[in-house]
Amino acid sequence: MTIELKNLKPRYMSESEVAGSDIYLQPSVLFEQGKKYMVCARSGHGKTSLLNFIYGSNLNYDGQILYHSPALPSTPQHSSALPFSLRLRHLSYLFQDLSLFPELTALENVQIKNSLTGHKSESDIEAMLDSVLPSDKKHQPLRTLSLGQRQRVAAVRALCQPFEFLLMDEPFSHLDSETAVQVAAMTLREVDAQGAALIVTALEPTDLFPFDTTLNL
């Protein structure tokens, strides 16, 4: 799948705010499957907005987002339901606010997503969680975990589905460098295994992933 952005601009930002952006208001920006993109910007420049636009959870933009692929669901391109229909097989998203369920345990938080597609086996999930969390944590309610631990749970969850694009919104903001490396390695394995594209937003450039392209918002 290829994602094309045409003259994209958040409705709530003025043209002067997005002036000089490599993405906003550009006639055509292409994200191709198999490549890794870093989107850099300071706070308030619309990083989260960009990923939400692509994921279809924010529709308040001008311009167009096109999803080119022969294997897309039959939903028409102009329908706002199209991005939603891509969520199970084509797009996965590590939310900045994590969007986890505090009442469930770490393991259940991943299972509730995995059960939609059955992408990973139970043991795969436990192995992935064990690789980034102390092993006694996965059966604890999420609300007892630290913010960094929760971010790792959210990262594991984002990997537990088939995808062609993985969107990560400041994925390492709450992690120390050592854990960040672990999470990045796990993510990279899954992205490469699926032959997917990776779009990561960050405040500062980072070398945790081998990026093909760096774009400034």
Next chain:
Amino acid sequence: MLKRLQSRTLIPTQIAGYAATLLVGVTIVMLSVQLYADIRPVLTQQTDVFRNHAVTLNKTVSTLSNLNRESLYFDDDEIAAIQGQPFVKNVARFRSSSFEAYASIALGQQALRTDLFFESIPEDYIDVRSDQWHWTTDSTFVPIIIPEDYLNLYNFGFAESQALPVISQSAIEQVAFTLRLTGHGRQRTFQGRIVGFSGKINTILVPESFLLWANQEFGEVNGENTSRLLVEFSDASDPRIPTFIEGHGYNIKQDELENSKMVFFFRLAIVFVIVVALIIILLSVAFIIMSLNVIVQKNRDLFTNLYNIGYSPRQIARYYQRMVSIITVVDILIAVAVAVAIRGIYLEELSRIFEIEGDMSPILLSAAMLIVVLVLAYNYIILRTIRTTVEPKKRTN
């Protein structure tokens, strides 16, 4: 897991409140419908050989009528006008005999003898067994219907004062008598027997086929005058009927209309109760919908998270749809059981006085209807609420 997440969002007291009010409302609706179905036949029951809603209609006899008999007859236009009323289903003429007839009965050595006249109405209006109410030119037996009042007059008046035995209707129906018709210098004898009594029509009735034949054989042909009509209403409680009757100076036997008035008020009362019960049901429905809205508002983040990781509004709504549907169905089934039990109690009381036939289909039917309507409505409303809550909206500035 989804179920576990969502089951925590329910508010048990509100669900209990919904179940209780719905139970009350549904029970009352079903009982009222059932009661109406049970009682109505009793009120409109056929206690007579004449069909329901059929009443006799004649013009009011005034001093002027003494001089001019013609003014008591209905002409064809008037009959057509009555037939044309929206509340009139059918109009039939009374035909009367134009020959001499007398009946005699042998009592030991003596014979009782009386002069008679006959009238007839179309067979459709008479509800005695059809094999009895039948006459052909070669039959010598003539069935007769007499007014109930004749028997009452004898039993409670004459027999009382003369210390004679009282006679039951069935005893009279066993007695055969001789019927002699004369006219045009001819005469012929028939066997007569009373096959029924009528409280509604004060005349002596014979089958129409017999009367037509006898009028031709023995009668004086002087044209037919109709002074009485048999009118069948589609709904005797129609409020337009009294206005029409009075407006045209007609006269009607009141019993039937009195009875219809009772049916009318009974129906009014039942409708009132049903409306109140439906309001109770509506309130319970409004209550559970508000409760669901509270749940959705309180758990907006949960639902949005589920939507964000790929759960469709349909999947998110399913738990609540099932929950509310199951509660509603079980509740209505309990209401059916309660209504059936209460019906048992009132039937026991009523069946001492009336003969009540009829099944519980009104209860079951209204239960089925309520289930279908409520479950469909809930499933639609819940899905729509979830959808509008989780789906991103495009702001238009």
